[in-house]
Amino acid sequence: MSVAEIDTTQEEVAPKRRAWWRRLLADRAAALALAALVLIVGAALLAPLIAPYDPFRSSRLVMAPPVWDERGTWAHVLGTDGQGRDMLTRILYGTRITLLIGVVAVVVGGLLGSLLGLVAAFYRRLDPFVMRLVDVMLSFPAILLGLALVAVIGPGIWPVIIALAIATIPDCARIGRSIAVSVMEQEYIEAGRAVGLSNAALFRRYLVRNCISSIMIFISLRFGQVILIGAALSFLGLGARPPTAELGMMAAQGRDFLLFAPHIAVIPSVVIFVIVLAANVAGDALRDVLDPRLRT
Amino acid sequence: MIETVANRLLLSIPVLFGVLILGFALVTLAPGDPARVMAGPAAPPEVVAQIRDRMGLDDPVVVQFLRYLGRVAEGDLGRSLISNRTVTAELGAAIVPTVELMVACLVWSIPLGIAMGTLAAVWRGSIVDRIIMTISVAGVSLPIFFICLVLIQVVGVQWRLLPFIGRGGPLWTVEGLRHIALPALSLGLIFIGPVARMTRSSVLEVLRLDHVRTARAKGLSERRVILRHGLRNALIPVVTLIGLQAGYLLGGAVVTETIFSYPGIGRLAVGAILSSDFPLAQGAILVLALAFILINLIVDVLYALLDPRVQRR
Numbered sequence A: 001m002s003v004a005e006i007d008t009t010q011e012e013v014a015p016k017r018r019a020w021w022r023r024l025l026a027d028r029a030a031a032l033a034l035a036a037l038v039l040i041v042g043a044a045l046l047a048p049l050i051a052p053y054d055p056f057r058s059s060r061l062v063m064a065p066p067v068w069d070e071r072g073t074w075a076h077v078l079g080t081d082g083q084g085r086d087m088l089t090r091i092l093y094g095t096r097i098t099l100l101i102g103v104v105a106v107v108v109g110g111l112l113g114s115l116l117g118l119v120a121a122f123y124r125r126l127d128p129f130v131m132r133l134v135d136v137m138l139s140f141p142a143i144l145l146g147l148a149l150v151a152v153i154g155p156g157i158w159p160v161i162i163a164l165a166i167a168t169i170p171d172c173a174r175i176g177r178s179i180a181v182s183v184m185e186q187e188y189i190e191a192g193r194a195v196g197l198s199n200a201a202l203f204r205r206y207l208v209r210n211c212i213s214s215i216m217i218f219i220s221l222r223f224g225q226v227i228l229i230g231a232a233l234s235f236l237g238l239g240a241r242p243p244t245a246e247l248g249m250m251a252a253q254g255r256d257f258l259l260f261a262p263h264i265a266v267i268p269s270v271v272i273f274v275i276v277l278a279a280n281v282a283g284d285a286l287r288d289v290l291d292p293r294l295r296t
Numbered sequence B: 001m002i003e004t005v006a007n008r009l010l011l012s013i014p015v016l017f018g019v020l021i022l023g024f025a026l027v028t029l030a031p032g033d034p035a036r037v038m039a040g041p042a043a044p045p046e047v048v049a050q051i052r053d054r055m056g057l058d059d060p061v062v063v064q065f066l067r068y069l070g071r072v073a074e075g076d077l078g079r080s081l082i083s084n085r086t087v088t089a090e091l092g093a094a095i096v097p098t099v100e101l102m103v104a105c106l107v108w109s110i111p112l113g114i115a116m117g118t119l120a121a122v123w124r125g126s127i128v129d130r131i132i133m134t135i136s137v138a139g140v141s142l143p144i145f146f147i148c149l150v151l152i153q154v155v156g157v158q159w160r161l162l163p164f165i166g167r168g169g170p171l172w173t174v175e176g177l178r179h180i181a182l183p184a185l186s187l188g189l190i191f192i193g194p195v196a197r198m199t200r201s202s203v204l205e206v207l208r209l210d211h212v213r214t215a216r217a218k219g220l221s222e223r224r225v226i227l228r229h230g231l232r233n234a235l236i237p238v239v240t241l242i243g244l245q246a247g248y249l250l251g252g253a254v255v256t257e258t259i260f261s262y263p264g265i266g267r268l269a270v271g272a273i274l275s276s277d278f279p280l281a282q283g284a285i286l287v288l289a290l291a292f293i294l295i296n297l298i299v300d301v302l303y304a305l306l307d308p309r310v311q312r313r
Helices: A003-026 A028-045 A087-122 A127-138 A142-153 A157-184 A187-194 A199-235 A247-257 A263-290 B002-029 B034-039 B045-055 B061-073 B087-122 B127-141 B144-158 B174-207 B210-217 B222-244 B246-259 B265-274 B278-306 B308-312
Strands: none
Touching (some): A003 A263, A028 A087, A028 A263, A087 A127, A087 A247, A087 A263, A127 A157, A142 B002, A187 A199, A199 A263, A199 B127, A247 A263, A263 B144, B002 B061, B002 B278, B034 B045, B087 B174, B087 B222, B087 B265, B087 B278, B127 B174, B144 B174, B144 B246, B210 B222, B222 B246, B246 B265
């Protein structure tokens, strides 16, 4: 085999890899959504560095309007809330908590769920049990799990995260199983068996690697929904506790000032909307580019 | 057909059991002593012990669970720790408003969603398609509480057009309709998106099938092709979607009821949890879970009725 031959294969692979990125970024909506996500996640991560104030410190300037209002000041770009705390600072910290809830729930639930699905597809004897378990879990919608867990543990971020993670498991198990079943029918699995690979090696090297991208896409599609439910639970007073800043809870606090200071409820709601919209648009585009099979 | 329904019913048994275990765990695992809550913070220990004894809280967990099952079978869910009314009475009063809200929401959002999805599919790639799909993605991404707050603020407070607190009466009365309008509008708005998306992709898929081509070939008008041959088959996945999204809708209803102070099961559940009223919280969660199981059961049966292929499986 000559060097030239290897070079040509690499050249063939390289454009393909660039192609899916390009196709993704060529979709203007998707590019915009990705940019928004990067910006929001970056701002949330850097909150302690870039936030202009202390998120818990009140000032005498209560319910100051944002800067685009004629009474607004540049000292508080997004105004202040009902207790005189800087809105921009609290939005930055609140986005952190909201994203944390969504990311932890989706990653933990998604991993556990897809692992369950892969195991069910790999060890066919376990399949009926796993799937029955999944059926039972599917009958508990996220919001009910959230309500039940909060009733037992009490309000807080963690019961919400746990509930959302558990609610993510069954869907991911189902999709993981259906993807894995089609992979299991491929010839390389049989080939791997024939060469005498152990089950563990077969599972790890062949099954997981061939399923992972489809599963990741599916999980990313769930992210927006999970964020929305988490924010709704916090809005109801079942999630984050004051004085923690969390977007859903901030919107709830703004409810009482809707008449004279609508920005206190509107700004956090809009931030949630932008996060979820960006996640949905980016997830959809990613699926269309990488794995159109998953389209429903 | 009967077999499908029977099968489905059989499948709900483990689910039902899971719901009951969860409901039971809710009361037994909850921190804080229910007897203490009932007796009040100032009660002497003897009174608390007496209540514990009366409620059988010191028995083994299995005994408590069996006793709990027996009570549930008799329809006895205990008494609210706060109002001291029976949980069944509290729930009974809240079920009808919630069902009304669901009906009032679905009755406009499903037809509109289907219409939007069909138009988007028929004019695929056109500006109409783009607008409809943008609206539906935006709709799926909006926090329900934001929709509620905006509607209250604009329609309720600024325009003074519709009331936004509580329930005005049964659905068939004018006041009832006026009061349910805003909650039903809010809840429906989050449901249009998924319905439109599902209808669009399902109509697109059906329009590619042979029988649609045949219908076109024999010279039927495009309108007839789409309505009679396209949409009719495309509606099957939409029916399943309603089952899949029932949890989503339930979550929306919990938030909507709470914001509009609408006296349904969702608001009851949230109120009970926030005030540590465990028997009531447990009853409300039980009813919500049962409703969810029931909706899925109905959807599965509908699915079997609409799609003859299911019965053969």
